[in-house]
Amino acid sequence: MTVHDLWKNLSKDEIAQRRQAGRDRWQRRWRDGTGRDALQRKQSYKEQKKAQALLDDANQMQDPKAQRIRRDSLTVDTLLTRHLAAKSDRAPKTIEADHHHARGVRNHFGDRLVSTIDTTEIEVWSQRSDIARSSRKKQLEMFRAAIKRGVRDKLIDSDPTDGIVVSLGHKELPHWSSSELMAVIGAAANDREKALLSVLGLMGLRSGEARTLLVGDLSRGQLSVKNSGGDTDTTKTRASRRVLPVLMAVLPLLEQQAGDRPKSDWMFPSPRMPGQAIGKRYVSDAVTRAVARANQSREEPVKRINVHGLRHTFAAIALSEAEADLLSVSRAMGHSRPSITLDQYGHLAPAGLAPLMAKMDELVAGAR
Structure with missing residues (x-):
């Protein structure tokens, strides 16, 4: 790479004309790659x-x-x-x-x-x-x-x-309680959709991660998340590539969904397009169907949220009801930094030190 003065050897009048016209004076030249056959490129600057x-x-x-x-x-x-x-x-x-x-x-x-x-x-x-x-x-x-x-x-x-600092202000992300989530999962139209909603709401996967799961990603009670579903064969970030223990309530649903199919098959195959995974619209429609069916037998209806709201639901339940720590929730959700989890869901974490001290008391009592 080299830098060249485009006005070199010009007369004072010519230089004055170019300066008045705002012409570029300096040019950077380089090659894309190595060797004489590499494409030569150039870019000019005023400074x-x-x-x-x-x-x-x-x-x-x-x-x-x-x-x-x-x-x-x-x-x-x-x-x-x-x-x-x-x-x-x-x-x-x-x-x-x-x-x-x-x-x-x-x-x-x-x-x-x-x-x-x-x-x-x-x-x-x-x-x-x-x-x-x-x-x-x-x-x-x-x-x-x-x-x-x-x-x-x-x-x-x-x-x-x-x-x-640029403050975003607190914006409550739409989510369900655990009872609302279980009511929706229980009202799913079929076993495929029940397993799908469970993976989204009870394990915190992104929609694309769930849609591109393979049968082989389920092994020994664990689920490997390897694909974000974004027209690529990898996850959104390195932290998103993770292995999650499957909840005992979800494991039978996934095992039934996998059956004895080849490991390279989609965990959630499209019912209309053989050989392909379910699409974004299918997941959204599955949520809509389940909410409508759940509300048929409820006095207080479950409010419809979008598909990503199930991921928020996982975080909300884990922090506010299960009293999980932020780092564990961050790892489960595949956030690249715990600060992302803290910014979005920190207000849902257990308040005060009482829960921590109660757990310490339990450990001390057990040790005695």
Whole structure:
């Protein structure tokens, strides 16, 4: 990779004309791959510092002994590029989301030198009202992750995003109680749908994870979650790839569903399209049918929630009724970080220290 001055050898008048017209002066050239047959690419910039920063960045990643990126030329775009490159082994949909959030940061700060940005400017940007809070939060998180990587690699002295928070406010996610969930499962139209709703509501799987389960994923009372159902053969994140002990109430339903079929068969095959798994619409219709049937014999009807609401139901029951700890629930749900579980469901966790001390008393009594 090299940087070239496109105005080199031009007269003063020609340079003045190009500067007045806002023409690009610096050009970065590189090849995609190695060898003489590799495709040659180029990109032009108005500022030399940006082109030079990208060149220095490439030199550093290709040669550990190369001179590190000069601080006075480090741009936000370079930091984001480095961070995204280091996260390129994520699931395709996660990578797509990362690039989307990074684009929001680039649109405002991309060409800026990191050394010229202060905390107040970032905080004002994070509080703008032109997009949703959730999008602003994701963009700030992406910016912060890129900055922290720069601090860790000793390219930046401090983190200007430190202390900035985008509050989403508390929004109660729709879910059922355990009695409502069991009423809906019990009213499922057939054994397939009963097993499906049990996996969603009692084990916390995402809809795509449940739809793409294979018969071979059930083994020795455990269920392996390996696919997110997102047109890929992997899960949403590395943490989403997990092995879950199957509840005793759910195990017979799954064993009956699996039968003696080959391990490569879908656990929930489509009733209309042989050789394919059930689709998104089937899962949604199964919930609708079960709720309608359950409400036929209930004085207080169960409110219809969407399919993802069954995953929220699992978290709510685990934390508020089963008094599970947040870390266990996070691992069961396949969240990439426990903080995600805490942000969404922390208010449902047992309040106070009484439950903890009661369990400690039980342990002490047993030891005596």
